[in-house]
Amino acid sequence: MAGSWTKERVLALAPDAASAKAGQDLGSPRKWVRLGHDGGRAIWGECQGSGSQPYQTRIDLDEPAFKCSCPSRKFPCKHGLGLFLLFALNLPLLTEKEPPGWVSEWLATRAQKAEKKAEKAEAAAQKQADPEEQAKRAAKRLGRVAKGVEDCRLWLNDLVRQGLVDLPSRPYDFWEGMAARMVDAQAPGLASMIGSMGGLANSGEGWTGRLLERMARLHLLLEGFSRLDALSAPLQEDVRSHIGFTQSKEDSLAAGNTAAGPWRVLGVGIDLNERLTEHRAWLRQLGADRRDALVLSFSYAAAPSAPDVTSIAGATVDGPLFYHPSAMPLRAFPAAPLAELATGGQIPSGFGALREAHASWAAALAQNPFLLRAPWLVNDTRLAIVDERLILCDAERRWVPAVVAGEGRLWDALAFTGGHPATVFGEWSGSQLNVLTIWDGQGEVFRA
Amino acid sequence: MNQTWAELTKSALLGTERMPPSPAAPGLLGTMLEALADRGAEERLLGSAALVWQHERAGAQAAALDSDYAIPEAPAERLEPASPRACAILAEALLAKEQSVVLYWLRCAEAARRRVPYQSLPALLNLSRGSIDLRRQLLPVLGERGGWLAERNSEWKALKGGELQDASAWETGSNEARLKFLQELRARDPAQAREQLQKVWKQEKAKQRSEFLAVLELGLSAEDEPFLEACLDDRSEEVRSRALHLLNAIPTSAFMHRMNERAKGLMSLGESGSVRKLQFVPAVPVDAALLRDGLPPPAKNVPAEDPAYRRSTVSYILSRVAPSTFAAQLGVTLSEFIALARDASAERFAWMVEASFRTKSMDFIRAWFLSLNSKDFDVEFIQRAPSLDPATRESILRDYLRGDWGRVHSMSNYLDLVPELPSDLQATFYPAVLERSARKWSQAKLPEWREDYLLTRLASSMPASLYPESLEILAGVEMADVFRDLIPKLMYPLQQRFEIQREFAP
Numbered sequence: 010m011a012g013s014w015t016k017e018r019v020l021a022l023a024p025d026a027a028s029a030k031a032g033q034d035l036g037s038p039r040k041w042v043r044l045g046h047d048g049g050r051a052i053w054g055e056c057q058g059s060g061s062q063p064y065q066t067r068i069d070l071d072e073p074a075f076k077c078s079c080p081s082r083k084f085p086c087k088h089g090l091g092l093f094l095l096f097a098l099n100l101p102l103l104t105e106k107e108p109p110g111w112v113s114e115w116l117a118t119r120a121q122k123a124e125k126k127a128e129k130a131e132a133a134a135q136k137q138a139d140p141e142e143q144a145k146r147a148a149k150r151l152g153r154v155a156k157g158v159e160d161c162r163l164w165l166n167d168l169v170r171q172g173l174v175d176l177p178s179r180p181y182d183f184w185e186g187m188a189a190r191m192v193d194a195q196a197p198g199l200a201s202m203i204g205s206m207g208g209l210a211n212s213g214e215g216w217t218g219r220l221l222e223r224m225a226r227l228h229l230l231l232e233g234f235s236r237l238d239a240l241s242a243p244l245q246e247d248v249r250s251h252i253g254f255t256q257s258k259e260d261s262l263a264a265g266n267t268a269a270g271p272w273r274v275l276g277v278g279i280d281l282n283e284r285l286t287e288h289r290a291w292l293r294q295l296g297a298d299r300r301d302a303l304v305l306s307f308s309y310a311a312a313p314s315a316p317d318v319t320s321i322a323g324a325t326v327d328g329p330l331f332y333h334p335s336a337m338p339l340r341a342f343p344a345a346p347l348a349e350l351a352t353g354g355q356i357p358s359g360f361g362a363l364r365e366a367h368a369s370w371a372a373a374l375a376q377n378p379f380l381l382r383a384p385w386l387v388n389d390t391r392l393a394i395v396d397e398r399l400i401l402c403d404a405e406r407r408w409v410p411a412v413v414a415g416e417g418r419l420w421d422a423l424a425f426t427g428g429h430p431a432t433v434f435g436e437w438s439g440s441q442l443n444v445l446t447i448w449d450g451q452g453e454v455f456r457a
Numbered sequence: 458m459n460q461t462w463a464e465l466t467k468s469a470l471l472g473t474e475r476m477p478p479s480p481a482a483p484g485l486l487g488t489m490l491e492a493l494a495d496r497g498a499e500e501r502l503l504g505s506a507a508l509v510w511q512h513e514r515a516g517a518q519a520a521a522l523d524s525d526y527a528i529p530e531a532p533a534e535r536l537e538p539a540s541p542r543a544c545a546i547l548a549e550a551l552l553a554k555e556q557s558v559v560l561y562w563l564r565c566a567e568a569a570r571r572r573v574p575y576q577s578l579p580a581l582l583n584l585s586r587g588s589i590d591l592r593r594q595l596l597p598v599l600g601e602r603g604g605w606l607a608e609r610n611s612e613w614k615a616l617k618g619g620e621l622q623d624a625s626a627w628e629t630g631s632n633e634a635r636l637k638f639l640q641e642l643r644a645r646d647p648a649q650a651r652e653q654l655q656k657v658w659k660q661e662k663a664k665q666r667s668e669f670l671a672v673l674e675l676g677l678s679a680e681d682e683p684f685l686e687a688c689l690d691d692r693s694e695e696v697r698s699r700a701l702h703l704l705n706a707i708p709t710s711a712f713m714h715r716m717n718e719r720a721k722g723l724m725s726l727g728e729s730g731s732v733r734k735l736q737f738v739p740a741v742p743v744d745a746a747l748l749r750d751g752l753p754p755p756a757k758n759v760p761a762e763d764p765a766y767r768r769s770t771v772s773y774i775l776s777r778v779a780p781s782t783f784a785a786q787l788g789v790t791l792s793e794f795i796a797l798a799r800d801a802s803a804e805r806f807a808w809m810v811e812a813s814f815r816t817k818s819m820d821f822i823r824a825w826f827l828s829l830n831s832k833d834f835d836v837e838f839i840q841r842a843p844s845l846d847p848a849t850r851e852s853i854l855r856d857y858l859r860g861d862w863g864r865v866h867s868m869s870n871y872l873d874l875v876p877e878l879p880s881d882l883q884a885t886f887y888p889a890v891l892e893r894s895a896r897k898w899s900q901a902k903l904p905e906w907r908e909d910y911l912l913t914r915l916a917s918s919m920p921a922s923l924y925p926e927s928l929e930i931l932a933g934v935e936m937a938d939v940f941r942d943l944i945p946k947l948m949y950p951l952q953q954r955f956e957i958q959r960e961f962a963p
Contacts, residue, residue: 033552038946104942166499172472217466224469225506232504363519371515378511393528394609402528407519420579420610427531427575427602439514 014097021320022073023090024083024281026417035091038102045105045112046096052103053112054092066092067112069119076115083281150195154252157194158234161187161203165224165231173217176210183207198253202227229378246334247379256333258342264334268341270327271295271350272302273357275386276434276445277322277456284309290319291384291434291445292330292341293357301384302330302341322434322446323454325351337377339384356432356448359386363403370437382436382443390433392426392447399423401433401442410441414457422447425455461490462513465506473498480505486512531605536572536598543960544574546953551580556588557917561954563594565961572600582606582613589641592616627653632665639672647676655684663693670699677703682710689749701751705777705815713778713816715750720778723771726787726797735801740767741774751777775808779816795824814841819849826853831866839870851878858882862889869911876918887919891927895934912944916951924948924955 023029035056038044042063043055050070055063064079066088075089085093095102108116164187168176184207191200202223209220233240233248240248250256272292280287290304304319319326328347332338360366366385373383389404392411399419402408413422422444425431431449435442447455461482468478477498480490486508493504522528538544543562550558559581566573573581573595582603585591595616599607607613626634643650654669661669670688673681681703688700689712704712719741727736741747743761748754752773755766784794798809813821822845829837834857842850858864865871868890875886894911919927931944945952 030552033549034554037549037553037949039553039949041946102945165503166497169469169499169502170473172475173470174472217470218462221466221469221506222510224503225510228503229507229511232507367518374511374515391528391530395526402522403519406522408522409519420606421576423609424575424578424602424606427605428529429531439517 014093016094016098017321019090019093019097021277022085022093023279024085024286025279026414028083028085028087028090031087032085032090032094035087036094036098037091038095038099040091041095043105044092044095044103045108046100046103047106047108051108051112051116052092052096053105053108054088054095054103056088056091064088065111067115068093068096069116074119084286150254153193153195154234154254157191157196157199158231158252160190160194161196161199161227162231162235165228168224173210173220176220177216179207179210181207184210196253198251199227199230200253202230233379241336243334243338244336244377247336247377250333250335250340251379256340258331258344261331261333261342262344266332266334266338267329268294268298268300268302268332269329270347272326272328272330272347273354274319274322274324274326275357275384276436277320278436278443278445288320289436291436292319292326293384293386295325301339302332303339303384304330304341304343319347321352322456323353323448324349325354335377337373337380353452353454356388356452357386357434359388359432359434361388361403362405363387363390363401363407363409364405366437370439382438384434385437385442386432386434388432389430391428391430392423392433392444393428394419394423401435401444404430409437411435411444412441413444418457422455422457425449425453459509459513461486462506462509465502465509468502469506473502478502478505480509482509529605529609531602534572534601536570536600538574539566539569539571540960543571543957544577546957546960547574547577548580550953551577551584554584555950555953556584556591558950558953558957559584560590560594561921562957563591563598565957566598567594569961569963571961572598573603575602578603578606582610582616585616586612589637632668635665636668636672639669640675643672643675647673647678648680651681651684663696666691666693667695667699670696670703673703674706677706679707679709682707686711689751697751702815706817708779708816712750715746716774716777717782719747719774720782721786723774724783724787726789732800733797735797735805737771737801737805739771741770743770772805772808775805776811777815778812779818780809780813780821781818791820792824795821799828814844817846819845822849823853823856827856831864835866835870839874842874847877851882854878854882860885862886868893872911872914872918880920883920884923887915887923888926888930890915891930892934895931895936898936898940899934901937901940912947916948919951921951921954921958924951927951 020029020032023032034040041054041056043053045054046052052068052070054066056066057063058079064077066075066077066079066086068075068089073093075085077086077088079086079088081087184203188200188204191197191203206220206223209223210216212219230248230251233244234252237245237248246256272294275291275293277291278289280289286308288306288308290306292302292304294300294302326347327350328343328345330341330343333340333342360369366387370383370385373380387401387403391402393400393402395408399411399413399422400408401411413419425447426449429450431447433442433444433448434446435444437443445457447457449455459482461480465478465480468476478501481487482490489508490505493501493508496504539547543566547559547562550562563573578599581591581595585595595603607616626638630638639650639654642653651673654673658666670685673685685700685704685707689697689704691697691700701712704710707713723738723741725736727734743752747770752770755761755763759766761767780794780798781791784791787794789797798806801809809821810825812818813825826834826838838854838857845853862868862885868886871886872890875883878886890911894915915927927948931948
């Protein structure tokens with residue numbers, strides 16, 4: 010079982026780059042006073058920290074699932090990652106065979122919970138299947154959301170009427186309270202936007218402009234919802250999605266907007282907020298159509314999802330993807346796990362210049378004004394530092410601001426390219442490119 | 458963004474009650490903004506902001522680089538990269554901050570004429586900021602791209618020149634930074650370091666003068682003498698003492714000439730029966746010159762004629778003048794003088810031993826070491842080894858050991874020293890220590906921290922080529938599982954170095 014786990018697959022589980030680094034640090038046997046594997050699904054270890062008692066770390070390979078006695082809120086923590094790396098790369102070091110009590114008890118509890126969860130899911134599914142019930146729920150939700158949207162509109166209007174000048178001094182409760190009301194209104198998308206506005210109000214110089222941008226975006230969404238019937242069906246889906254309505258996989262499967270593989274994984278972005286890890290895999294269809302797809306997955310702290318073949322940028326995978334409805338379909342999902350065809354390949358071909366990328370972005374916004382990010386693959390570019398900031402420059406000597414894993418890996422990227430021409434893939438946000446993958450002239454790959 | 462946005466932002470900041478929005482713009486955007494004019498002020502502001510924001514998002518174009526700006530590009534490499542496995546080991550050692558393993562990797566890379574991998578450059582450049590050894594060892598294998606990268610980061614820039622501290626550190630840095638700068642400069646250019654020190658000498662406080670003066674011990678030569686001689690008049694006793702210590706090691710110095718003159722007639726040869734013995738004058742005249750040359754003045758309320766003080770004048774000179782000087786004055790060979798000196802009182806002989814170290818009289822030093830029992834040899838040799846040149850140190854040790862490390866009192870005392878010894882001495886030392894440790898473990902129930910610590914230190918310092926032999930030694934000893942489980946973990950750094958050595962082998 011260790012053979013299917015590689016270093017890259019293990020590190021793909023890390024909630025952020027710092028955790029990946031810390032996990033690799035603990036991938037050395039010197040830090041562990043006890044290591045074991047029962048030959049099946051259980052791995053365990055005790056790692057000496059700063060306290061008197063070592064931290065007890067255990068892994069259930071079935072998911073995988075992690076549990077550690079350390080106080081870290083990250084999931085998996087660095088101990089879990091380190092232990093997993095030892096399992097993947099140094100299996101002979103896990104010498105204990107019989108799991109201790111604290112491991113077998115945990116496994117038993119997990120089995121009980123899984124059984125209960127399955128029973129609950131079956132009951133819920135039976136309830137969900139009733140069409141009359143479904144329609145009632147949908148109508149009820151729509152009513153709640155409409156009320157929430159109206160409340161939000163009034164709140165937003167109040168803010169601009171009174172002026173934003175006092176907002177930096179408002180406590181976070183001010184924002185969290187309104188966000189909570191949107192959660193109650195079953196509009197989590199609005200809640201998330203409002204929840205982050207407190208941070209913008211306290212983001213230092215230029216905060217007014219940044220906050221006004223967010224408010225403008227929120228206003229656009231509220232307006233869109235208010236005139237939903239006047240919008241095209243696909244654009245209605247975009248508005249709903251941003252408000253927080255979940256796009257059901259069953260409905261999207263039935264709609265039949267599908268594209269066949271093979272696909273190239275262009276880049277992978279991971280964002281961690283307090284409880285949720287968002288994993289974004291950008292794929293591009295190989296062949297004439299060259300459709301782009303964004304495969305999103307989320308995991309909660311308690312249950313990180315196992316990495317799959319879309320976790321490695323540069324890989325070629327195969328299988329059909331089904332698009333969620335949108336004015337500009339990007340979000341997609343596989344109905345069955347994709348097959349990995351190759352871990353590498355030729356340097357992919359993209360835009361020849363940034364003006365082409367900008368034109369593509371403008372066309373995308375015209376279709377879907379709510380678009381927040383777009384995939385940009387640009388050939389023949391160079392990274393450079395000008396006036397202490399990173400830029401990406403194309404063959405026409407035009408440039409855009411860039412970041413690499415939020416500045417965390419700027420120097421790694423620069424070391425990789427050496428200022429030489431490279432193919433870069435990233436997410437364009439409208440103001441800067443978040444670099445995710447770089448191919449150098451020899452086809453070597455840098456993953457942010 | 459543009460002027461329209463600036464106006465909207467101002468209106469939002471103040472509030473629409475105080476500053477109602479009236480955004481305007483040319484072209485189609487302006488037309489769309491006008492269409493919102495009949496809305497309420499809040500709706501107008503938010504709607505206008507949404508329009509302008511989207512307009513900017515959709516219409517922004519990449520800016521043009523200045524025509525005279527050339528995008529910097531790293532030059533072509535002259536060295537080949539290390540193997541993928543070697544690079545993986547380096548990455549692991551960097552993450553674990555195993556500095557000794559990183560240093561070893563860099564040395565092996567230099568010997569094999571390979572360079573560091575690009576992916577490790579930022580971590581290496583950051584790590585080397587805190588270590589002179591790492592900086593020096595990194596430079597030969599940094600590669601063209603590494604140097605190019607270092608130039609682009611203000612925290613790494615100085616590394617490329619092999620210096621962390623640039624000249625500004627000497628001018629404006631902390632005392633610690635200034636000391637580091639002076640040490641690095643003295644290693645490169647002893648004369649320039651001395652000149653830098655002389656320029657600022659009068660402004661420095663006594664503590665700094667003393668610390669900076671100690672730096673001159675590295676690369677000490679007769680050229681330093683004039684400055685050091687002047688330091689004998691310094692108002693700080695610590696500075697004077699430091700200067701005396703350094704002058705004592707310059708045989709041609711005026712100070713040593715004065716001491717040798719005072720040594721004349723201090724000793725004579727007498728006979729007791731048929732045995733020749735050294736005889737000493739009871740005292741040496743005390744004058745201002747001798748006090749300037751470091752003779753401690755009498756204690757308070759002790760007159761200069763006090764017999765004990767007068768005897769101390771003799772021991773002062775004995776502890777400063779090379780034994781060979783006395784031998785020459787007495788007309789005997791050095792080995793004859795050593796035999797005579799041993800027969801003198803233990804106290805007087807101890808003064809002569811001190812003198813031999815101060816004046817670096819190696820023959821006397823050697824004879825003295827070889828006369829010691831094992832416990833005393835351990836203590837004295839380890840303590841004094843740093844003051845001996847490597848060739849003398851090795852020679853004395855070989856003569857003492859006679860091929861058997863078992864002759865020393867405690868082998869663990871030598872852990873710090875052995876890595877600096879030739880490979881044949883290391884090749885006999887480490888297996889011997891390992892066997893002793895393994896035998897102790899075979900008799901114990903639980904690991905003791907001392908043995909853990911010893912094994913960890915051995916794993917960090919043992920030559921990598923001894924790794925397979927080490928495993929054999931440990932495998933050949935019966936021990937409890939708890940020890941058996943510890944071994945791979947404690948020996949891991951050695952395993953890494955063994956693999957590094959293997960990867961860089963021609």
